[in-house]
Amino acid sequence: MNGIVWLIIVCEIAFWIAIIAGLVTRYLWKKEKAGLVLLAMTPVIDLILLILAGFDLYRGAEATAAHGIAAIYIGSSIAFGKSMIAWADQRFQYYIxxxxxxxxxxxYGYEYAKYYAKGWLRHILAFVIGAGLLAATIFIIGDTERTEALTGIIRVWALALGIDTLATISYFLWPRKQKNVR
Known part of the structure; x- marks a missing residue:
């Protein structure tokens, strides 16, 4: 594995450590402000990843799928970060x-469809941010051979977004039904 792959893994682990530490500090140790500071570290982790991935490319590294995944990670963290923290917060309160x-x-039903559609809108935002970063990187490097992997990442992500769009529409056409519990 190259260095950028390890960097993504470290950033993902650091992201979840920041969330867990923030929740433990906030609820178990009753340090609300300290917990908020730890939770607020998640965008800083994204910024570090962005800077280091950009520096790797600037030094002349050939763009790889890992660089593309870094952009996906950053876009997704920005678009979904707050909702992921809220999700973790709610489960921490309930289960712990x-x-x-x-x-x-x-x-269920249209309530689920509307909820899923909000996630789809976040997916669009993540795509705009991540694909924008990839397009900017492709433009700045100016060498299509060195950035071919990034173009491929944009295509695959666009396909995934298209599938998510179809799934979102399907939940409005065929609302999710509650399972019969006897």
Whole structure:
């Protein structure tokens, strides 16, 4: 594995450590501000990844799928970061602190379709950010042979976004039904 792959792995681990440490500090140690600071470190981790991946390319490295994944990671973290933290926060309160009022809600029908559509909108935002970073990198490097992998990442991600679009539409056409529990 090359250095950028390890960097992505380290940043992903650091992202979740920051979230878990923030939640533990906030709820178990009752240090609300310190917990918020730890949770706020997640965008800093993204910025570090962006700078180091850019520096790697600037030094002359050939763009690889790992560089493309770094852009996906950054776009997704920005678009989904707040909702991922809220998701983790709710589950921490329910499963660890045993707060019944924080029980994760199951959604069905049009409520689920609208909820899924919000995630789809975040996916569009992630794509715009990530593909924008990739397009800017391709433009700055100015060598299509060195950046071929990045162009491929944009195509695959666009296909994934198209599939997500179809899934989103399907939930409005065929709403998710609650399973019969006897």
């Amino acid at each position: 602190l045993k707060q019944q009022e924080s029980k994760p809600q199951k959604r």
